[in-house]
Amino acid sequence: MSVNNTKVGWFRSGTPWVWMSASAVSISLVMVFGLLILIAARGLGYFWPADLVAMDYTERDGTEIRVMGEQRETSLVPLERLLDAGFHLEGHQGDVERHLLKIGNRDLYGIDFRSVIEPGVKNRTTPEGVIAIERREWGNFYGFLNEVKEAGNVIAEGDAAHAALVTRLERALILHDEIKHIEKIEIGAINYQLERLRLKQRKLELNNAFDAQHEQEIAAERAEEEKRYEVLQKKLMDLYDQMNRDSLTAVSVDGRQVEVNLAKVVRIFYPNEMTVGDKLQHYFMKVWEFLSDEPREANTEGGIFPAIFGTVLMVILMAILVTPFGVVAAIYLREYATQGPVTRVIRIAVNNLAGVPSVVYGVFGLGFFVYFLGGNIDALFFPEAGPAPTFGTPGILWSSLTLAILTLPVVIVATEEGLSRIPLAVREGSLALGATKAETLWRIVIPMASPALMTGLILAVARAAGEVAPLMLVGVVKLAPSMPLDGNFPFLHLDRKFMHLGFHIYDVGFQSPNVEAARPLVYATALLLVLVIVILNLAAIHIRNRLREKYQSV
Numbered sequence: 001m002s003v004n005n006t007k008v009g010w011f012r013s014g015t016p017w018v019w020m021s022a023s024a025v026s027i028s029l030v031m032v033f034g035l036l037i038l039i040a041a042r043g044l045g046y047f048w049p050a051d052l053v054a055m056d057y058t059e060r061d062g063t064e065i066r067v068m069g070e071q072r073e074t075s076l077v078p079l080e081r082l083l084d085a086g087f088h089l090e091g092h093q094g095d096v097e098r099h100l101l102k103i104g105n106r107d108l109y110g111i112d113f114r115s116v117i118e119p120g121v122k123n124r125t126t127p128e129g130v131i132a133i134e135r136r137e138w139g140n141f142y143g144f145l146n147e148v149k150e151a152g153n154v155i156a157e158g159d160a161a162h163a164a165l166v167t168r169l170e171r172a173l174i175l176h177d178e179i180k181h182i183e184k185i186e187i188g189a190i191n192y193q194l195e196r197l198r199l200k201q202r203k204l205e206l207n208n209a210f211d212a213q214h215e216q217e218i219a220a221e222r223a224e225e226e227k228r229y230e231v232l233q234k235k236l237m238d239l240y241d242q243m244n245r246d247s248l249t250a251v252s253v254d255g256r257q258v259e260v261n262l263a264k265v266v267r268i269f270y271p272n273e274m275t276v277g278d279k280l281q282h283y284f285m286k287v288w289e290f291l292s293d294e295p296r297e298a299n300t301e302g303g304i305f306p307a308i309f310g311t312v313l314m315v316i317l318m319a320i321l322v323t324p325f326g327v328v329a330a331i332y333l334r335e336y337a338t339q340g341p342v343t344r345v346i347r348i349a350v351n352n353l354a355g356v357p358s359v360v361y362g363v364f365g366l367g368f369f370v371y372f373l374g375g376n377i378d379a380l381f382f383p384e385a386g387p388a389p390t391f392g393t394p395g396i397l398w399s400s401l402t403l404a405i406l407t408l409p410v411v412i413v414a415t416e417e418g419l420s421r422i423p424l425a426v427r428e429g430s431l432a433l434g435a436t437k438a439e440t441l442w443r444i445v446i447p448m449a450s451p452a453l454m455t456g457l458i459l460a461v462a463r464a465a466g467e468v469a470p471l472m473l474v475g476v477v478k479l480a481p482s483m484p485l486d487g488n489f490p491f492l493h494l495d496r497k498f499m500h501l502g503f504h505i506y507d508v509g510f511q512s513p514n515v516e517a518a519r520p521l522v523y524a525t526a527l528l529l530v531l532v533i534v535i536l537n538l539a540a541i542h543i544r545n546r547l548r549e550k551y552q553s554v
Helices: 003-012 014-049 079-084 157-204 213-244 276-290 303-337 341-353 358-381 394-421 424-432 437-466 501-510 517-548
Strands: 052-056 064-077 098-100 113-117 123-126 130-135 140-152 153-157 246-251 257-261 265-269
Touching: 014 276, 014 424, 052 130, 064 079, 064 113, 064 140, 064 265, 064 437, 113 213, 130 246, 140 157, 153 157, 157 213, 157 246, 157 265, 276 303, 303 394, 303 437, 303 501, 303 517, 341 394, 358 394, 394 437, 424 437, 437 517, 501 517
Parallel strands: none
Antiparallel strands: 052 064, 052 123, 064 098, 098 113, 130 140, 130 265, 140 153, 140 246, 246 257
16 A cells, blocks of 8 residues: 555656656657757768779679769668669678768769669779869869860870979969959959949939930949949950960760860869878868858859858848837837736737738738838839839848848747836836836846847847748849948848748758759758748857846846
């Protein structure tokens, strides 16, 4: 009987439920960290320069071929499945290994990934002297360096080709960076100024104020900009002639020769001859390129800096927009509104808004912000730009506003909870000393509730940074020609479209024409998105902790 009483007392004490809760939290943490480790392993492993393996391979129809590439992954395939597919594997038992090779050379083979099954591999070697050429188009080329050319004439071949290639590639990269700077920064600024002059003239014409003096001033400014453009255009033509001068020829593993212009080359390396230190240097260089460069090859090569910048800028704008609205709404509901049925209904509505699907907010943002509000702004303030829309089209401002509306309930609820925890004695003491209600709120209550406000902002940032569905309707694009922040007045262009890490994951993972090449980038971008959210939240948590230390009475 005492044993039964002990068990009943143990259950009534709540100890089993404490252990169950702790176990559930522990399992959840293990699953989250396990998922992050998987994403990190799959994503960060993409940048490691693997050795190139050459294989003599027998295809399913008995054809003998020679393939070479990076061995990306190995999986087991049931024997029956391969037999049904037409492979001749008599005498084999059990599962068969299948290797996925990145063979590159898409311009030769049409694909840059190939699967081979282990029984078909007759010979496997790691040849010396294999060169990996990372190109701006057609992906990587794997083969053997043959000769280096200048203006179509061979200047080095054999063992001397590598030394000649290194110096000319460095020169080509410097020229490429200079050309990119001129085209994107200098000529981009000229085109921006010419467009502003066109809009200025059009606005004067609409206002019937375009006279001879204005015409002369605009013509003089346009002539000056066009003169600058002609100088830069001549400089560009000269740079292009210099950059297109050098080329190389390489031979693939099956004997086909390809000529590659050095203007299309990003880097060249010899993976089979690299030491561990060389591979580490190459690895960190690729990681930095991923973080700081622009995408290329349908977003399956290069970097994702525009997506990082767009995500962070959108979240900052969203936080700036949602904070005052959320705080004002919470103050009204807690401090000024009569606590009755109407206020309770408003609170229920706010709580229910948090459960509305995000795509609904996207449709609302497209209809109200873009078409109605943006269209009216264009009609009132930018008639000279018509019929092309300025704000009546999706952009980063409308994306930030849409996500501000989406996260507004979170900020309202968290701020109101913080206000409710401020003791009534604090308010009464301030009023007794002669302060008005507004002064009490501004100087006493709101500063003491600021940690709760930051908690709401943290939750809002965590949700907004990962949203994709509403952004697809109100501003995000696959590839933005220019970022919302640049050196042209007014510097911050809220009407421009932008790139986003979440949409980049969707686009690369589901819309890419090269699935195998895009898969590791999905993992790498997902890991980066998690890190961006963590960094933004850590910054907000640091501010909240500082506020808590300042107002310890909360």
